[in-house]
Amino acid sequence: MSKGKRFLIGGVIILGALSYMIYGGMQEALVYFKMPSELRAEEKSLQGKFVRMGGMVVKGSLQKDLQNLTYRFQLTDGSTAFPVYFKGVPPDLFVEGKGAVVEGRVGSDGVFQATMIMAKHAEDYSPHADGNSPNKSFVPAKEAGAK
Amino acid sequence: MIAALGHTSILLAFLAALVGIASPLIAARFEPERFRAVARYSIFGQFALVTLAAAALIYGLIATDFSIKYVAFNTTRATPIYYRVTGLWGALEGSLLLWEWILIIFAGIVAWVYRKRHHEMMPWVVMIFSIVSAFFLGVIGFLSNPFETVSPIPLDGRGLNPLLEDANMMTHPPLLYTGFVGLTVPFAFAMAALIVGKVDEAWITTTRRWTIIAWFFLTAGNLVGAWWSYHVLGWGGYWAWDPVENAAFMPWLPATAFLHSVQVQERRRMLKVWNLSLIIVAFSLTIFGTFLTRSGIISSIHAFSSGPVGGFFLGFLAFVLLGSFGLLAYRADMLKEQPELDSMVSRESALLLNNIVLVSALFTIFLGTIFPLLSEAVAGVQVSVGAPYFNSVTVPLFLFLVFLMGVGPIIAWRRASWDNLKRSFLCPAIAALLLGLGLFAWKIRDFLPILGFTLMAFVAFTIIYDTALALRARKRIAGEGIIRGLVTLTRRNQRRYGGFIVHLGVVLIMMGIAGSMSYSLEKEATLALKQNLQIGNYRIQFEGLKGSQQPTHFRVEGAFRVIHNGNDEGIMSPALKFFPIQQSPVGRAVHQSSLGEDIYLILSGFSELDRNQATLKVLVRPLVIWMWIGGFVIAFGTLICILPMKTTQLSDT
Numbered sequence: 001m002s003k004g005k006r007f008l009i010g011g012v013i014i015l016g017a018l019s020y021m022i023y024g025g026m027q028e029a030l031v032y033f034k035m036p037s038e039l040r041a042e043e044k045s046l047q048g049k050f051v052r053m054g055g056m057v058v059k060g061s062l063q064k065d066l067q068n069l070t071y072r073f074q075l076t077d078g079s080t081a082f083p084v085y086f087k088g089v090p091p092d093l094f095v096e097g098k099g100a101v102v103e104g105r106v107g108s109d110g111v112f113q114a115t116m117i118m119a120k121h122a123e124d125y126s127p128h129a130d131g132n133s134p135n136k137s138f139v140p141a142k143e144a145g146a147k
Numbered sequence: 148m149i150a151a152l153g154h155t156s157i158l159l160a161f162l163a164a165l166v167g168i169a170s171p172l173i174a175a176r177f178e179p180e181r182f183r184a185v186a187r188y189s190i191f192g193q194f195a196l197v198t199l200a201a202a203a204l205i206y207g208l209i210a211t212d213f214s215i216k217y218v219a220f221n222t223t224r225a226t227p228i229y230y231r232v233t234g235l236w237g238a239l240e241g242s243l244l245l246w247e248w249i250l251i252i253f254a255g256i257v258a259w260v261y262r263k264r265h266h267e268m269m270p271w272v273v274m275i276f277s278i279v280s281a282f283f284l285g286v287i288g289f290l291s292n293p294f295e296t297v298s299p300i301p302l303d304g305r306g307l308n309p310l311l312e313d314a315n316m317m318t319h320p321p322l323l324y325t326g327f328v329g330l331t332v333p334f335a336f337a338m339a340a341l342i343v344g345k346v347d348e349a350w351i352t353t354t355r356r357w358t359i360i361a362w363f364f365l366t367a368g369n370l371v372g373a374w375w376s377y378h379v380l381g382w383g384g385y386w387a388w389d390p391v392e393n394a395a396f397m398p399w400l401p402a403t404a405f406l407h408s409v410q411v412q413e414r415r416r417m418l419k420v421w422n423l424s425l426i427i428v429a430f431s432l433t434i435f436g437t438f439l440t441r442s443g444i445i446s447s448i449h450a451f452s453s454g455p456v457g458g459f460f461l462g463f464l465a466f467v468l469l470g471s472f473g474l475l476a477y478r479a480d481m482l483k484e485q486p487e488l489d490s491m492v493s494r495e496s497a498l499l500l501n502n503i504v505l506v507s508a509l510f511t512i513f514l515g516t517i518f519p520l521l522s523e524a525v526a527g528v529q530v531s532v533g534a535p536y537f538n539s540v541t542v543p544l545f546l547f548l549v550f551l552m553g554v555g556p557i558i559a560w561r562r563a564s565w566d567n568l569k570r571s572f573l574c575p576a577i578a579a580l581l582l583g584l585g586l587f588a589w590k591i592r593d594f595l596p597i598l599g600f601t602l603m604a605f606v607a608f609t610i611i612y613d614t615a616l617a618l619r620a621r622k623r624i625a626g627e628g629i630i631r632g633l634v635t636l637t638r639r640n641q642r643r644y645g646g647f648i649v650h651l652g653v654v655l656i657m658m659g660i661a662g663s664m665s666y667s668l669e670k671e672a673t674l675a676l677k678q679n680l681q682i683g684n685y686r687i688q689f690e691g692l693k694g695s696q697q698p699t700h701f702r703v704e705g706a707f708r709v710i711h712n713g714n715d716e717g718i719m720s721p722a723l724k725f726f727p728i729q730q731s732p733v734g735r736a737v738h739q740s741s742l743g744e745d746i747y748l749i750l751s752g753f754s755e756l757d758r759n760q761a762t763l764k765v766l767v768r769p770l771v772i773w774m775w776i777g778g779f780v781i782a783f784g785t786l787i788c789i790l791p792m793k794t795t796q797l798s799d800t
Contacts, residue, residue, distance in 0.1 A: 018507050021540045022514065029536030030518075033529035052531065066673050069762070089671055089751040089762055 031103065036075055036082035039106065047106055053082060054101040062096050075100065075112075086114040150215050153203035154294040157244075160196035160251075161284040163189045167277030171270035183266070186273040187258050193280055194255035201248045204241060204293055208234045213304055216297040217241060223306040225698050229317065230307060236320040237307045239441055239456065240293035245321065246437075247283040249328045254280065257332060257357075265353070271339035279331055282463050291456050306699070315375040323368030323395055327433035329361025330402060334430035334471075337423055341474040346419060346481050351409045356789050362406055363785040365399045370656075370778040381721075381736035383669070383747045383766040385774070388537040393516045394436030397509060401429040404505040407498050407555075414560060415495060419482045420475065421502070427471040428509075434464045439516070490562035497555035504548045511540045538664075546599055549657060552650050553606040556643070557613050575608035596665040603654045603661075610647045641787055648784030655777030662770025671751065671764040683767045685746055686710040690718065692753055692761060701725040702735075705750045705761045709739070721750035721763075744769040 033052045034042070055075035062073040069088055073096075074081040084102055094100055094117055102114035167189035174183055204217070208231045213219040221234035221241070236242040254276035261269055287293065333354040340350040372395060377385035386392060405425040411418050438460035475482075488495055515532045522530045557571045583601035591597050614636070621632035637644040670682045674689035681687075690706040704722040708715065719739060723732040738747040747766040754760040 014503060014507075018510070021543065022511055025511075025515075025536040025540040026518075026532070028539060029533040031531045031533050033531065050533075066762070069671060069673060089764060 033101075035077040035080075037077055037080035039082060039112075040080050043106055043110070047108070050103065050105060052101055052103045053084075053112060054099065055082070057094070057096045057098060057100050059096045071117075075102065082112055083110070084112040084114050086117055088115075088117075090117040149203050149207045149210075149212055150294040150296050153200045153207070154288070154292060156196040156200040156203070157284055157288045157292075157294070160193045160200070161281060161288050163192040163196065164277045164281035164284055167193065168274055168281060171274040174270055183270050186270045186277075187262060189277060190251070190254050190258040190273050193277070193284075194251045197244075197248050197251045197284075200294075201235070201244055204244060205232060205235055208232060211304065213302075214296050214298070214300045215293075216295045217293045219297055219301050219304045221304065221307055223304045223699075226304075226306060233317050234307055236324075240287070240291045240295075242320060242324075243283060243287050243291060243456075244293050246324050246328065247280065247287060249321070249324050250276070250283065250331060251280055253328055253332060257335075261353075265349075267343050268336065268339040268345070268350070271342045272335045275335035275338045276331065282459075286456060286459055290459065313375065313379045315371055315378060319368060319371045319375050322364050322371055326361055326363075326365030326368045327398065327436070329357060329364055330398060330426070330430050330433055332357040332361065333405075333426050337426050338471060338474060341423070341471075341478050344478065344481060346423075346478060348413055348416070351412060351422065355409070358402070358406060358409075359785060359789050362399075362402050363782065365395075365402060366781055367778065369395055369399060370774070374775060377771070378736075378738075381734035381749050383667075383736070383749065383764070383768065385663075385771070388512075388515070388534045390516050391440050393512050394432075394439045397512055397516075398429050398432040398436065400505045400509040400512075401425045401432065404502045405429060408502050411495050411498050417484055417488075417495070418499075419484060420479075423475055423482075424472075425502075427468070427475070431464060431467050431471075434460060434467060438464060492558070492563045492568070494555065494558050494560045494563075497551055497558055501548065501551045501555060504544050504551065508541050508544045508548075511544070512537060515540075542595065545657070546595070546602060549599070549602040549606060549654070552653065553602065553609045556646060556650065557609050571613065572609065575605055575612045578608045579605035593665060596661055599657070599661040603658055606650060606654050610651060614644075614647065637787060641790065645784045645786075645788030648787055649781050650784075652777045652780030652782075652784055655773045655780055657777075659770045659772070659774030659777065662773070663768040666769045668767040669764070671762065673752075673760060673762045676759045680763065680765060682765050684712050685765070685767060687748070687763065687765055689759075689761055689763070691759055697724075699726065700733075703732075703750075703753060705753065705763065707748055707763065709746060711746075719746075719748050721748045723750055723753070740772045742772060745771045
């Protein structure tokens, strides 16, 4: 076999292996972002797959059990409210009436089993209108004792 | 006043940069001698003016001159003086100025050091520097002006993002920028070599030290970034494959590949086009990284507000790629190569494989980073590429790289004979296998970690074994002892032994990553007073909450007693900080490190102070500390490589 041919074969093998690894990795780790209504519509095909769902935390829907660190709430995009279950500690910005993104799977019971909650941050650093005075914005998390 | 001074300096420097671009072109047509000096003086002029501008902004920050918008946005009267200075890179405008400043410092040093050498190439080197400098000065002067004034003058400033108020933030951005900008030196020489048509090894040998220095700063910048993430961001990790982390890491890969493949060109006159391409890619990635982080197309802690700046970076990137690869194509006939690879079992092929692995890793990370952007732009589908993608593809690649790190520096050039292989590798390989078996017998039973640790041991053993053989030879020849022999060996071949030390440092970092990736424990719970949480060999007891008013924020601190294997190891106090300008508290996680493992505590919430209940997250992360130790080892090895020593090698200037 000539040298050129050997290098060609080597190159093809390396490229093939890399493509295979990238393809496999993508299959495993590609996470689609869905709105609650989209997710409801595609629930069957996406069942068991890792997805992200973004929406507003429905006011009055949040039930927390702080002893066991479990949270139940609903996320809405205006048309569909999707129930979510989460165990763990949500980020500080996670509150009712504000935007949140959850990551996890839809269970067979139609409840979104979240493994992670990401609260929507303001993307720049500018202070918020209500955040200008030092005292107003100091709001310790009251939740731990509240319920 | 200060603002006017600063802005005028920038505009004048921009003009000087234009002179620096034009004069070599004029010189090429008319009078070489006189214009050669002009090009150099334009760099010195830019250096003086940009330094003046940077000094003006730093003075404005220290003196809290709130008539400058940038100062008003990034400092307050209460900000301690050192954080006022770090405000220079706390936001977009200032960090661009810092970038330009470092660039022109590099350019100034290069222009000064080589003022009497490389007569043919230097004007073009200066021109390349001036082009890059003119781009940054244009952006600073006309688009994103740090000296913009504000009226009426606010009474107090807004202050830095609290997350940036940390000692590491004083070092992380300047280190990284120095690394990025340092890559401009080999890039400028490479382009100059192409323009002049001297495509031999001269540009590589000239810039060798510069490239090693840039590589070191890139490494240090990334490591300090990881440390900052671990230390400050309070999530217990050090790397999240965040697009911005990837942007900082990506140039490191071709830069590392370049440092290895140039040896093949120096030794065998091969891979000329490949080396030129690597340095073009590395330099372009520094611009791409800035585009990614500064354009606002992705959101992250690093991403400052969006603006027109991103588009200009993309335009400049296109210009750089077209220009440099255009030049490469133009000189293609000069870059034809004769020698070929003699054998697959040789130093050349190990270095070549190293390059293939690094470039594959680069491609993988690049694809994963831009895939969400592509997907949304092309198909309108919002996706994100999770950390598992990056891990599952890069971990095998990096393991293979570790193997090559063991083989590459020791194996013979051209063609390694069976005897050569047996002499260099048999003992280290057996020792590494024994160690692997020992780990298996102890308790490590998973495939990837055991493979990883065995390969890392293999690298360490080959290096130690090779050095031991060389020391024995020194003893036989000159009767030198171990210390004396090491000094002689290092002096004779500082790149080889410096490289060995750097490799050992990399192995330590890999060890830290492998340990913490594979065997971390994590638990969270809400604890009442005196309640316990058990994790691994640790018992954590909640001892109470304490609130205190700090100069810039209100701080709530939890006290947790850590009991390790029955020994009381004292109190650890993670905290939450409430800044007046922020909606939500900023966590202050704490950790205790030992050589074996770190214990990491995060206070995630608490009841009102008198209720004494706290939600705590605890992580136990093995071997993390070795990543930071590895960083220092790399620094030491780099120093050995670049220190001017009396050697028998050819000096590289």
